[in-house]
Amino acid sequence: MQDTSWVPLFPEGASSFAWEVDALYFYLIAVSAFFAIIVVAAVFYFFIKYREREKFATPPEIHGSIPLELFWSFVPFVISMTIFLGGAIVYYNQYKIPEDTMEIFVVGKQWMWKVQHGTGQREINELHVPVGRKVKLTMTTEDVLHDFYIPAFRTKADVVPGRYTSLWFEATKPGKYRLFCAEYCGLNHSGMGGWVYVMEQRDFDNWLAGNLSNQTPVQQGQDLFTNKLGCASCHAGGQNQRGAILEGIFGKEVKLVGGQTVIADEEYIRNSILNPAGQVVEGYQPIMPTFKGQVTEEQLVALVAYIKSLSGQSGTTAAPMTPATDGTTAAPANTAGAGK
Ligand code: HEC
Ligand SMILES: [Cu+2]
Missing domain, CATH: 1.10.760.10 (Cytochrome c-like domain)
Known part of the structure; x- marks a missing residue:
């Protein structure tokens, strides 16, 4: 089950790890709901069972039970460890940037996102990416703290003045998805957003080729x-x-x-x-x-x-690009396979 778009409150899921985030979220809700129901049911049960039957009755003394103590220490421990492990795995998958990524630079600014591709193509408040390819965003900001957020990809990262932060994703479905700033950054914060366009590789290559006069x-x-x-x-x-x-x-x-x-x-x-x-x-x-x-x-x-x-690291296209010396641009080659 990898598609949670049927849940009315969930945005569409369109990245390789979207379903993991959703699964973890469902699990947390299930655990919370399960215990909420038990607690509420117990409250009502005890209401009735221990209602006042006669004035000033002395209840019998209760003594401890070791098996019971062990049981309710061990079970919550196991449950909290599954939450911890699930969270750690999802976190690791998102924050460990894979090797073979296509790198795109993002600079935040009150109140817009400026994007530049490895081929020199620039865009504002829009991000075009190919489907089925791992993309790494290297991000910083000219002014205050911002946060780059693509709900459909279930990923976001703070964009911090004076530093580079990065984020990666692999889009799984062509389409148009919302992009937001998720860190209050001043008057027009709510307007600081745009669209992510996920395209088939061929369409993406055409789109990139539309602007080869730019310097990379x-x-x-x-x-x-x-x-x-x-x-x-x-x-x-x-x-x-x-x-x-x-x-x-x-x-x-x-x-x-x-x-x-x-x-x-x-x-x-x-x-x-x-x-x-x-x-x-x-x-x-x-x-x-x-x-x-x-x-x-x-x-x-x-x-x-x-x-x-200069170290032979282009990081800008999946195809190794020789350090530019003569002003030509290596065409972005379609080398990455679609998924694992
Ligand atoms: C006046 C000469 C001079 C100029 C001009 C200069 N640098 Fe340097 N740079 C140095 C020296 C000397 C070092 C080594 C000492 C140090 O780390 O400060 C260095 C170190 C560096 C390092 C660290 C290198 C390493 O091996 O870790 C980088 C990166 C760098 N420079 C980039 C630049 C860039 C980019 C510019 C232009 C914007 C620039 N430098 C301009 C002299 C210069
Ligand atoms: Cu912002």
């Missing part, structure tokens, strides 16, 4: 890196290299001055750009200037995508 995030990042922000003057390699080597660092451990090591993930790269003095790479002088206030969230996303691509 990687190309945009490269442009910022070499031209607009001048990162290349220190990081380009060769004899004049004064900055740390960026090729191949993504996902690897970086040794910092002071002996600490960190994993070079999106967050780390972002911090290295905004607050370089905070984590200085071993063997280098802290000469990198801060770029705080000079780059927008979208430019940061592009820089991160570019630095990732």
Whole structure:
């Protein structure tokens, strides 16, 4: 049973884990209803059984019962453990991001969602995704806390200023689904939403192809890196290299001055750009200037995508894309199979 759309109060379920969330929810309701009924029935039963029959009667003394104590300790323990385990499994499936995802960037802003695809296609308050493909959203916000919520996919995640958060899903049914901001974020919070369009892979490819003149995030990042922000003057390699080597660092451990090591993930790269003095790479002088206030969230996303691509991590299409050097875009290939 994977379809709960017949339940009047439930939104349609359209992701690979929607039914798991619903099943857990039904289970919680069933457990609660079961005990509510027992309690209410016992209340009425005792009402009648122990009603006042004569004034000032002394009831018989009750002594403890070990088997009874064991029984009502053990049974609730087992039940609460099934709730815990069910919750943990559903949580794990949602928050562990699988490897082979198509990455899409999302920047929240009072009061809109700005989306950019790996091919450069941009959209606002709309998100087009292919059906049967694992999609990862890497999200941040320009201003306050927001929360990206797609009820039909049974998933949501906070979008936090100054950080990247991510969320993944695999849509199972083509269609049009609601998208909301689920964190009160000011006057027009209720208007901060839109639609998710789940399309067949072929339609999605056509939709993407409708806008190939755009730069991809990687190309945009490269442009910022070499031209607009001048990162290349220190990081380009060769004899004049004064900055740390960026090729191949993504996902690897970086040794910092002071002996600490960190994993070079999106967050780390972002911090290295905004607050370089905070984590200085071993063997280098802290000469990198801060770029705080000079780059927008979208430019940061592009820089991160570019630095990732230097490690052979495109993360933007399922097909491995060679780091963009000549301004061409790898066409999104349909490689992912539909489901497990
Ligand atoms: C003045 C030279 C200079 C400029 C300009 C510069 N950097 Fe750096 N960068 C460095 C140095 C030196 C380090 C190593 C010391 C440190 O971590 O601060 C570094 C470190 C980094 C790191 C961490 C690397 C690692 O191996 O962990 C990243 C990422 C980075 N820079 C990105 C950028 C980006 C993006 C820009 C442009 C927006 C930029 N840098 C501009 C000199 C520079
Ligand atoms: Cu919001």
